[in-house]
Amino acid sequence: MAQVELDKDIFWRLIEISTALSSERNTARLFEKILDAAQDFTGADGGTLYLLKEKHNKQVLEFEILRNNSLNLTLGGTSGRPIPFAPLPLYRDDGTPNHNNIATHTALTRKMENIADAYCAKHLDFSGTKAFDARANYRSQSFLTVPLCNHADEVIGVLQLVNARDAQTGQTISFSPQIEPIVAALASSAAIALENQILLQDHKNLLDAFVQVIAQAIDAKSSHTSAHCQRVPALTELIAKAACATQEGPLKDFDLDESDWYELRVASWLHDCGKLATPDYLLDKATKLHLLHDGIDTVKARFAALMAQTETAYVKKMLAMPLAQAELAQELAQTLEALAQDCAFIEIANKGGEFMSPEAKARIHAIAEQYWQDTKGQRQPLLTPEEVSFLCIERGTISFDERQKINDHMTVTIQMLESLPFPKNLKRVPEYAGGHHEKMDGTGFPKGLRREQMSWPARMMAIADIFEALTASERPYKPAMKISQALSILQRMRNQNHIDGDLYHLFLEAKVWYTYAKTFLKPEQLDVEDYQPYL
Known part of the structure; x- marks a missing residue:
């Protein structure tokens, strides 16, 4: 009966852990939860989690988190302390499989390895472990190493546990064969959670790459607006950080979580995607008579x-x-x-x-x-x-008619973005990106929105777009504008209710203009020390 109760206990704990792993969205915390659960189940003193990656066209096991309770040592994960050990190659330089190391051996064979005493194991090389023990004054003895396999039975990582402890005496013992099925079940849940996280990150990386390629393509259409689509996101982020940091005024409750930040970045990178449909000669119109060539x-x-x-x-x-x-x-x-x-x-x-x-x-x-x-x-x-x-x-x-053609890029931007099946956490991308030419009094374009109809991020992007354009040094029809002149123009636009007054005040008070100028502008453009005259 006691064994049945114990089995029920373990079953429900596995369910609880599997649920916790599947709901974790932070990769570093996920690594820690996997190792926590494994050590808890087995009483292991230490453990390591590796992920299988490709480096320089070679498959390697990369250390993601390493922990040892006796040594009070935690590396990787959320600790902020990097792991100084080189990745473990699955194959040697001559192409032969690396079966000497217990972690790579497990990854290659897809089989669990339970070693009672590493120092007595003849078929595996524990020289690295012995060297670590010598430096740390530690004795690594029992090892339980488990492959993490995804739904296609492909190895995506390895979980390694070190030195099982007797619950009563605290002495190092072997890992019981009875615990192996439980660890295997945990490894399966961990692998599913890890694969989901990896797939999610891969999709995010792919989206990021597409977004930046589009931005680079827009900038490449004209040498006179080059890097605009790269600098506006940086300036928008500076304004948003200042808004999150302020503790007073209308923005005191403004905050962005990790998902919100990502949504804002995607929107700012795509804010001019409609320019892909704008004729090149308009984007590159350096002189009044320039059409397909300078007249x-x-x-x-x-x-x-x-x-x-x-x-x-x-x-x-x-x-x-x-x-x-x-x-x-x-x-x-x-x-x-x-x-x-x-x-x-x-x-x-x-x-x-x-x-x-x-x-x-x-x-x-x-x-x-x-x-x-x-x-x-x-x-x-x-x-x-x-x-x-x-x-x-x-x-x-640019003539009035040409300006209208260029302004059409906002309509195209909104049409392009609204046609994309953004997931829930990116649903506001079209609204953020599509509002940077709107004015607070409703005289902007393309929708003629008023201040109260726009979100804070959309209003931030409007200021970022204007300030970047004013201070850009690539425009052929004007010299690089100094900060004093740019702030004077923004001040006038604030007075005319074209930009958000609260954000303009924050832009000055938090010295966003100064931080941006130090990174992106020429030294001679930074001619303002006291922003008070521009309030």
Whole structure:
């Protein structure tokens, strides 16, 4: 009867442990739970958990956690203390299987090994164990080593227990054969839990790789916005960390757990994925006249033609009017100089800038009223109506219609992300990523959302996107903006209710701008010490 009760006890403990293992999401804690349970069942003084991995095209058993109660030693797992031992290769350099080591032998044979005394084992090499014992003043005696096999009967790791202890005397004894089925059952549960965790991590790694490949592809479309999709996630994370750390104000209760952080990172990496559908010439538009190529060369060729035609016309006049040659030569020089200045002015206007005055626009319209003759002798305007429209762009190099095409990337971003079957823990990725061009007063795009309709992370990403764009040094139409200018623009946007005021205040108070600048910006851009004027 006592044996039956004992068996029931063990059965329910195995169920309890299996449930605990299956619910654990932290890999390091899972390793510890497996080893805890194994030592508890067997009374082992120490133990090691190995995982089978591939390193440099070779299969090895890598130490994940090592524990010894007598030595008060815990390495790996959540201890924060690395295991200094090299992985154990399953095969030697010549390709032969490594059956000398008990852990690799167990992995290769897929069979449990129960060794009463390691020092007396003739078929296995315990030289490493003996060397450890000598250094630690310890005596490793009994070993119980179990393969961890997945549902396909593939070894994914090895569980090794050392020195079973007598419950009454505390003396080292052999591992009882009666405990082997229990340890085998525990190993099976542990293997299932480990495989689930490994598969979960593999899928996560695959998703991370896809996400970063997409971000790199977007950045690669234009050298002028290169690294934008990599820097925005870093800045968003800095803002979120500051929000989690604050103990006052509207954000005092804001917090992110491990799953929330992952969701935010995925969203920030994908925030511009819709730009994959944006024409390359728009993303790479360095000048106002740049379409598939920079149209300034065509305009300059027209100026050259007009200057040559003007010179020819004056030469003919000089030949026809010898007495007026000096006057005509001076008039020619003045006309050519005026054309050269107009051409230089067009070149400058083509580069874009922060603001174009009404006077500059009027000059472009005046230049457009001049004509030259093409190869067929027909009069053509020096600037076409389309070129005049582009050259009169007030800020930057993008026209209103082109800006609308670029803005469409947000609609495409949301469509792309909402079409993906994100799991529950990533359901908010489309909302986070799709809101970084919205404004707190509802005048943003693509949905015209107001502040209260947006989550904190979406509002954080909006500030990160703006600040990165302002301070980026790769934009051809403007020099790298200094922190003082960028903060002044953000302050104005806060005053106009375009960005979240509470987050802007946190951005300043927590010196997120400073931390970001020290890592990602040029030293000469960091020209602010006191942020008080920008509050």
